[in-house]
Amino acid sequence: MPIAKGTLTRERLDAINTGFKAIFQGALDGAAPTYARFAEIVNSNAAVETYAWLGQIPGMKEWISERYIRRLEAEAYMIKNLKFEDTVAVSRDAIEDDTVGTYKSAIKGMAVAAAEHPEELAYQALAAGFDSPCYDGQNFFDTDHPVVVDGNEASVSNMQAGAGPAWYLLCTTRPVKPIIYQDRVKPELIIHDDPAKSDRVFMNDEFLYGTRSRGAAGYAYWQLAFGSKAALNAANFKAARLAMKSLKGDAGRPLNISPNLLIVPPELEDAANELINMQRTADGADNPLYKAVEVLSSTWLA
Numbered sequence: 573m574p575i576a577k578g579t580l581t582r583e584r585l586d587a588i589n590t591g592f593k594a595i596f597q598g599a600l601d602g603a604a605p606t607y608a609r610f611a612e613i614v615n616s617n618a619a620v621e622t623y624a625w626l627g628q629i630p631g632m633k634e635w636i637s638e639r640y641i642r643r644l645e646a647e648a649y650m651i652k653n654l655k656f657e658d659t660v661a662v663s664r665d666a667i668e669d670d671t672v673g674t675y676k677s678a679i680k681g682m683a684v685a686a687a688e689h690p691e692e693l694a695y696q697a698l699a700a701g702f703d704s705p706c707y708d709g710q711n712f713f714d715t716d717h718p719v720v721v722d723g724n725e726a727s728v729s730n731m732q733a734g735a736g737p738a739w740y741l742l743c744t745t746r747p748v749k750p751i752i753y754q755d756r757v758k759p760e761l762i763i764h765d766d767p768a769k770s771d772r773v774f775m776n777d778e779f780l781y782g783t784r785s786r787g788a789a790g791y792a793y794w795q796l797a798f799g800s801k802a803a804l805n806a807a808n809f810k811a812a813r814l815a816m817k818s819l820k821g822d823a824g825r826p827l828n829i830s831p832n833l834l835i836v837p838p839e840l841e842d843a844a845n846e847l848i849n850m851q852r853t854a855d856g857a858d859n860p861l862y863k864a865v866e867v868l869s870s871t872w873l874a
Contacts, residue, residue: 603687713799734802
């Protein structure tokens, strides 16, 4: 039996909440983020996660006499989870007058924003890599990463300086991806709607619908990424690719890093496609960089 307008009952509220939850979950499930293409998704179980293993890159070596033991650092790279929220208010009048349909778009938008938030954090971490430290204490993109090669300490660069928009060359085919997204609490729809107990309903005559999540983004191995603010052209791309392919581990063993993903902001999308996705260069010659990597353009880097 239909409930008359103007009547606020638990049954009406439950029906509205069921609809809002379905809208929220449907929008959440329908989102298609791209961050998993370059970010390692780590299921977090604590307020802070410690990545002691980042100090050593695994590698087989000849077994002579005793094993060579790689010791993980106690004071290691840590990522602290942060808490995020989004909240909308629905007027009690709208529920009484049966006009809550106008709020469906707000609930859907909140779900899409929640689904995209890990992506936003991952791209923010990538863009902040020129100014944010990774496990070795240097900025993720830096000219002075300390490494030991054949027993001697050396400095290695994984960046190109410049004044233009940044572009990023990544290797995402290794067991770990270059960016870490730490997933502590997934978003869900939280409803605050009890007329008898909610001070918010009593004082403001409105019901609250919100979402909450916890997580953070950070950095894995800097060796898997190269950041550049120089012009995106063939010479600079080749230099970045060669730098990554030439990297060696502490024992002088090649790390076998081969970049496969070029991430650019929208303003470099045309340049990236011309460099990578065109079979011929502007002068009609065969393009030696054709399909050398995959191009990913993201508005999060605009």
